[in-house]
Amino acid sequence: MSARGTVRLPGSKSISNRVLLLAALAQGTTTVRDLLHSDDTERMLDALRTLGVVVESLGDNAYRVTGCGGNFPVKQAKLFLGNAGTAFRPLTAALALSGGSYELSGVPRMHERPIGDLVDALRQLGADIRYLGNEGFPPLQISPAKLVGDTVKVRGDVSSQFLTGLLMALPLTGKAVNIEVVGELISKPYIKITLAMMAHFGVKVWPWSIVEGELDWQHCVVPGVQRYQSPDTIYVEGDASSASYFLAAGAIGGGPVRIEGVGRVSVQGDVRFADELSRMGARIEKGENWMEVHAPASGKLKAIDLDCNHIPDAAMTLAVAALFADGTTRLSNIASWRVKETDRIAAMATELRKVGATVEEGADYIRITPPARIKHAAIDTYDDHRMAMCFSLAAFGGAGVRINDPKCVAKTFPEYFAEFAKVTQAVPVIAIDGPSASGKGTVAQRVATALGMHYLDSGALYRLLGLAAQKRGIALEAEDKLAELAGQVDIRFEGEGIWLDGVKVGDELRTEEAGAAASRIAALPKVRAALLDKQRAFRRAPGLVADGRDMASVVFPDSVLKIFLTASAEARAERRYKQLKEKGMSANIAALLQDIRARDERDTQRSVAPLQQAQGASLLDTTPLNIEQAVQEVLSRYRAVK
Numbered sequence: 001m002s003a004r005g006t007v008r009l010p011g012s013k014s015i016s017n018r019v020l021l022l023a024a025l026a027q028g029t030t031t032v033r034d035l036l037h038s039d040d041t042e043r044m045l046d047a048l049r050t051l052g053v054v055v056e057s058l059g060d061n062a063y064r065v066t067g068c069g070g071n072f073p074v075k076q077a078k079l080f081l082g083n084a085g086t087a088f089r090p091l092t093a094a095l096a097l098s099g100g101s102y103e104l105s106g107v108p109r110m111h112e113r114p115i116g117d118l119v120d121a122l123r124q125l126g127a128d129i130r131y132l133g134n135e136g137f138p139p140l141q142i143s144p145a146k147l148v149g150d151t152v153k154v155r156g157d158v159s160s161q162f163l164t165g166l167l168m169a170l171p172l173t174g175k176a177v178n179i180e181v182v183g184e185l186i187s188k189p190y191i192k193i194t195l196a197m198m199a200h201f202g203v204k205v206w207p208w209s210i211v212e213g214e215l216d217w218q219h220c221v222v223p224g225v226q227r228y229q230s231p232d233t234i235y236v237e238g239d240a241s242s243a244s245y246f247l248a249a250g251a252i253g254g255g256p257v258r259i260e261g262v263g264r265v266s267v268q269g270d271v272r273f274a275d276e277l278s279r280m281g282a283r284i285e286k287g288e289n290w291m292e293v294h295a296p297a298s299g300k301l302k303a304i305d306l307d308c309n310h311i312p313d314a315a316m317t318l319a320v321a322a323l324f325a326d327g328t329t330r331l332s333n334i335a336s337w338r339v340k341e342t343d344r345i346a347a348m349a350t351e352l353r354k355v356g357a358t359v360e361e362g363a364d365y366i367r368i369t370p371p372a373r374i375k376h377a378a379i380d381t382y383d384d385h386r387m388a389m390c391f392s393l394a395a396f397g398g399a400g401v402r403i404n405d406p407k408c409v410a411k412t413f414p415e416y417f418a419e420f421a422k423v424t425q426a427v428p429v430i431a432i433d434g435p436s437a438s439g440k441g442t443v444a445q446r447v448a449t450a451l452g453m454h455y456l457d458s459g460a461l462y463r464l465l466g467l468a469a470q471k472r473g474i475a476l477e478a479e480d481k482l483a484e485l486a487g488q489v490d491i492r493f494e495g496e497g498i499w500l501d502g503v504k505v506g507d508e509l510r511t512e513e514a515g516a517a518a519s520r521i522a523a524l525p526k527v528r529a530a531l532l533d534k535q536r537a538f539r540r541a542p543g544l545v546a547d548g549r550d551m552a553s554v555v556f557p558d559s560v561l562k563i564f565l566t567a568s569a570e571a572r573a574e575r576r577y578k579q580l581k582e583k584g585m586s587a588n589i590a591a592l593l594q595d596i597r598a599r600d601e602r603d604t605q606r607s608v609a610p611l612q613q614a615q616g617a618s619l620l621d622t623t624p625l626n627i628e629q630a631v632q633e634v635l636s637r638y639r640a641v642k
């Protein structure tokens with residue numbers, strides 16, 4: 001699969017839900033444009049409407065919110081917030097300080113996500129919050145607060161959403177409140193989004209909103225005199241976390257992939273994902289609100305060792321991109337993954353192992369070593385939108401991937417798979433099949449070079465397997481043993497060289513004996529089945545030219561161009577004779593002709609994948625053509641179908 005195209009990003013979830021709540025708490029009417037349309041924003045919109053806030057849809061992802069000046073009209077309500085942490089935490093804080101009685105609940109997973117640190121912080125200010133289930137977890141019963149105290153301690157090392165909720169709610173108290181952050185503050189970029197959005201609505205936090213550069217993230221003051229004021233109109237940036245999947249797709253699948261809606265100038269920390277992807281070798285250009293990515297010049301991503309505190313959500317995308325890297329990638333400082341929609345470290349490790357990766361997980365890190373070949377797998381998504389979106393990238397491995405419960409992407413990006421499909425295309429394959437010595441290898445190789453594509457000599461796989469069998473003393477009729485061997489042998493193609501179990505193979509691969517042995521084992525159905533995935537794994541961006549007997553009919557039936565390349569048996573015997581002589585090998589033209597006829601007979605008469613002109617394949621008889629003419633003919637047929 002390759003990736004190329006442009007994606008207009010949906011609005012940022014983090015910004016959307018913050019802006020909706022601030023617009024509701026503000027004085028005045030706010031028009032919110034480019035709002036994200038998703039499950040999580042629907043939960044926030046529903047909750048605000050239940051609380052009596054007037055929210056009107058203006059169409060085209062725009063809404064008009066009539067603020068209630070911090071005083072929700074409805075003083076008693078039950079709110080269901082699904083699995084939307086960006087709605088649950090800030091609403092808990094705002095409602096706890098707003099003088100009403102509310103019951104807040106969510107889906108079962110929401111009830112497993114901790115909220116105790118936020119509740120403890122709010123209680124220090126006199127909030128009255130009771131747990132309706134397990135201590136420290138939703139659901140919650142909130143009753144009117146009796147405000148006391150001017151200092152609050154809140155943990156910063158579990159989820160930055162606790163601090164976000166507190167910061168956004170404190171202006172409702174009408175008095176200055178000091179915040180002391182306990183433990184090292186994680187996910188600071190999300191706090192920066194909170195501060196930026198609060199500043200849009202006229203509230204500045206001392207010193208975090210005011211001082212530039214390095215900050216002491218342990219203390220701040222939310223001044224008492226400030227009230228949220230509508231900025232009139234506010235535009236929601238494209239979602240930088242959602243951008244990560246498309247940037248990674250371009251880096252893995254060739255590119256260029258351009259994303260619009262977020263760029264160099266952004267309040268979202270996840271824009272720095274692009275910098276980490278470029279450390280992996282991707283080539284990235286940025287404009288004010290767009291980015292464009294190409295695959296590394298080398299064609300392969302580099303493995304990295306990264307502290308991911310600054311990109312907690314987008315770091316998941318790196319974990320799957322690591323499948324395409326040249327070594328082991330380590331992502332650390334990701335403990336917060338464990339308390340998200342699911343335990344994301346455990347989920348990521350389980351699913352990466354399914355596609356063949358070697359994974360080590362720790363309390364706050366994950367190490368991923370890619371497999372030689374990414375395996376087809378059915379990926380479980382744990383009701384976690386990011387698991388589904390991340391693992392779509394595994395499809396670039398060529399073996400295909402099944403995403404279970406793909407609709408979970410509705411949490412933040414309902415149109416994700418439609419957009420992904422728009423920028424991904426099957427890697428084009430040119431299939432060149434034909435009988436022995438027809439010239440298909442020579443022609444295919446030259447066509448691949450002319451088009452900058454990869455090349456697969458599928459016959460070499462059968463020849464190599466024959467050689468490996470002979471070396472191990474396995475009979476060429478022992479179908480089960482040969483099929484097992486096909487799964488075990490280590491075959492590597494690099495440039496012109498071919499390695500079998502780590503040893504470079506020379507001219508012995510090209511002898512008529514090796515060809516005859518290959519022809520015999522190629523008639524065995526289990527052997528053919530065992531070599532199928534190995535052949536398909538050669539399909540990589542930007543394209544593949546594959547030669548053999550069943551490229552068009554069985555291995556790559558969706559090839560964009562199918563050629564049946566042939567020549568008379570006499571012409572082929574003569575070509576083979578010259579070829580062997582040039583290599584200094586002994587040859588007899590009559591014996592070669594006999595051998596070619598015998599091989600044609602075996603290859604065309606076998607029961608599985610017999611050599612024949614496949615449906616949709618066009619005939620190219622090269623008897624009267626020289627090599628260059630044959631190559632030009634294939635190129636012109638490709639141009640005609642491209």
Ligand SMILES: Nc1ncnc2c1ncn2[C@@H]1O[C@H](COP(=O)(O)OP(=O)(O)OP(=O)(O)O)[C@@H](O)[C@H]1O
Pocket residue numbers: 434435436437438439440441442443459515575576578579622625626627630
């Ligand atoms: N059109 C052509 N005219 C003359 N010689 C050719 C032509 N095409 C290929 N040859 C020569 O014929 C020989 C056999 O070609 P090649 O090895 O590419 O065939 P092949 O079909 O891939 O064979 P096999 O599948 O049996 O390995 C080579 O020496 C090649 O240079």
Ligand SMILES: Nc1ccn([C@H]2C[C@H](O)[C@@H](COP(=O)(O)O)O2)c(=O)n1
Pocket residue numbers: 436437458459460462463515516518519522523547548549550551599603
């Ligand atoms: N896709 C393929 C490729 C090769 N074979 C068999 C048939 C040939 O006799 C033998 C060696 O192939 P060559 O190197 O001569 O192209 O392997 C096949 O059945 N299917």
